[in-house]
Amino acid sequence: xxxxxxxxxxxxxxxxxxxxxAQNLGVIKQRQTIMEGNGKAAKALxxxxxGETPYDAxxxxxxxxxxxxxxxxxxxxxxxxxxxxxxxxxxxAIWDKKGDWADAVAKFQADTKAAAxxxxxxxxxxxxxxxxxxxxxxSCHESFRxxxx
Ligand code: HEC
Numbered sequence: 001x002x003x004x005x006x007x008x009x010x011x012x013x014x015x016x017x018x019x020x021x022a023q024n025l026g027v028i029k030q031r032q033t034i035m036e037g038n039g040k041a042a043k044a045l046x047x048x049x050x051g052e053t054p055y056d057a058x059x060x061x062x063x064x065x066x067x068x069x070x071x072x073x074x075x076x077x078x079x080x081x082x083x084x085x086x087x088x089x090x091x092x093a094i095w096d097k098k099g100d101w102a103d104a105v106a107k108f109q110a111d112t113k114a115a116a117x118x119x120x121x122x123x124x125x126x127x128x129x130x131x132x133x134x135x136x137x138x139s140c141h142e143s144f145r146x147x148x149x
Contacts, residue, residue, distance in 0.1 A: 023085030031077035032086070034070040041067050042134065048123065049130050055123040061116065067133065068112035075105035091144045101144060108136040 041063045047053035048060060078094055078101075094101045111132045120126035 024079060024082040025086045027077050027079060027082045028086035028088045028090075031074060031090075032088075034074050034077075037070055038067055038137070042137065045130055045134075049127055051123070055126065057119065057121050057126075060126055061119045064112060064116040064118075064129070064133070068109070068116040071105070071109045071112045074108070075102070087148060089145050089148055091146045094144050097143075104136070104140045104144060108140065111136055 044053070044063060045060065048055055078090065080095065082088070083090065083092065083095060115129035115133050118125070118129050120129055
């Protein structure tokens with residue numbers, strides 16, 4: 001009886017896990033969530049850079065720190081079984097040009113980490129860090145993200 005219940009529980013776990021393993025949707029969702037966070041952070045930072053939002057050093061430091069911790073994790077979320085599925089916009093170049101991909105990830109990590117550590121006190125100091133961080137978005141997307149229709 002206990003044995004049968006154990007076997008049934010095992011069968012259910014296998015049934016639930018199988019489709020996820022086939023496309024690794026969990027990991028795709030995780031990296032998309034990190035990027036959505038980048039999108040929201042970037043929008044807020046643009047407001048400070050343009051002077052539309054009064055400069056707030058603590059809020060900016062928090063946004064850079066968030067981007068930095070996301071960047072630290074992002075590169076680990078591209079296993080071979082996550083090339084397709086989950087409406088991913090990840091380009092095959094991520095797996096085909098591993099060296100270039102690793103460089104792009106490392107640069108984003110370094111620039112967000114430096115910006116977070118700088119804790120810019122003035123909007124002028126902030127704009128310099130902002131420019132360095134934001135340069136990563138376009139260059140990485142051009143090489144490693146495909147736009148879905
Ligand atoms: C090292 C490469 C890299 C950098 C740097 C990068 N991105 Fe991305 N981004 C990607 C990839 C790859 C995807 C597609 C992920 C997927 O769909 O699996 C993506 C997707 C996105 C998405 C769509 C997320 C969704 O909902 O599916 C947004 C928004 C985004 N990035 C914003 C940004 C912003 C803003 C920056 C700069 C602050 C940035 N990205 C920097 C690689 C990068």
